[in-house]
Amino acid sequence: MTLPMDVEGPAAPPRSNGDLVFAEPWESRAFSMAVALCETGVFTWREFQEALIARIARQHDTSSDWCYYEHWLGALEDVLARQGAAAADDVRARATELAQRPAGHDHDHR
Amino acid sequence: MTMSESGERIPASLRTEAVEQLLTERGLVDPKALDKIITTYETNVGPLNGAKVIAKAWTDPQYRRSLLEDGTAAIRELGYIGAQTEHVVVVENTATSHHVVVCTLCSCYPWQLLGLPPSWYKDPAYRARIVREPRKVLSEMGLELADDVEITVHDSSSEVRWLVLPERPAGTEKLSEEQLVPLITREAMVGVAKIRAR
Secondary structure, X not given: OOOOXXXXXXXXXXXXXXXXXXXXXXXXXXXXHHHHHHHOOOOOHHHHHHHHHXXXXXXXXXXOOOOHHHHHHHHHHHHHHHHXXXXXXXXXXXXXXXXXXXXXXXXXXX | OOOOOOOOOOOHHHHHHHHHHHHHHOOOOOHHHHHXXXXXXXXXXXXXXXXXXXXXXXXXXXHHHHHHHOHHHHHHHOOOOOOOOOOEEEXXXXXXXXXXXXXXXXXXXXXXXXXXXXXXXXXXXXXXXXXXOHHHHHHHOOOOOOOOOEEEEEEOOOOOEEEEEOOOOOOOOOOOHHHHHHHOOHHHHHOOOOOOOO
């Protein structure tokens, strides 16, 4: 249910369309990267969309484990790997490196 | 859940950070540009653009006709066209005919018009069930339709995005186009709700 509140002007509250758009910050980063890369022509929207459809189709489980942005991220990785923009090995190596940061590394980050 | 070549065992948050770092180093993305995209979609886009299209159609019979005839051109005329709204077909809900939109394959959605898709739109249960038992699903979502109302379910695709032109509610005859805009909800433009006068 969306309340009929001001949508423009100084009294307008921040809009989230009635629910949280992103459950976690990484989801918004993954989302924006795909949009940005389409805008700059690194891949087409069509390519990304097909990768996303393929990812979703591979999941037969429709339980509560469903996470849309997991698939989104997977699709992004697939397309980037295919394009040679970021190989799966590179991503894995960097993520592993990031995982080894000491606790509290990001206390003043963003 | 299958573990794929891209290392799904590593948490998504770390993989996302890794991808962003690599792409930034390679000059393919700019973190500031990403912030801007997020802000745009979270705060500025919303269903507002779609609502403006609908309010105009309600108050301008000629615009309404062009919108139903060629949605893409009519929406482009208002400047709300982009990568995601290349081909939009507008369908009109009436007292006897109801349209509802789904994307059974993934979650194609006219972002530029309606903002980011809500969680229920992306839910596998909605995507599967709305096609099989639309009346029941709509009723569960709070929209009771009489048995004689014909329901049409439109499946979005990368080629066609559907936008529902909801019925203008009784009691809003005196409202201006600007006053109508805040009444128009995203749910109504997907076809899972009706619009109520305040």
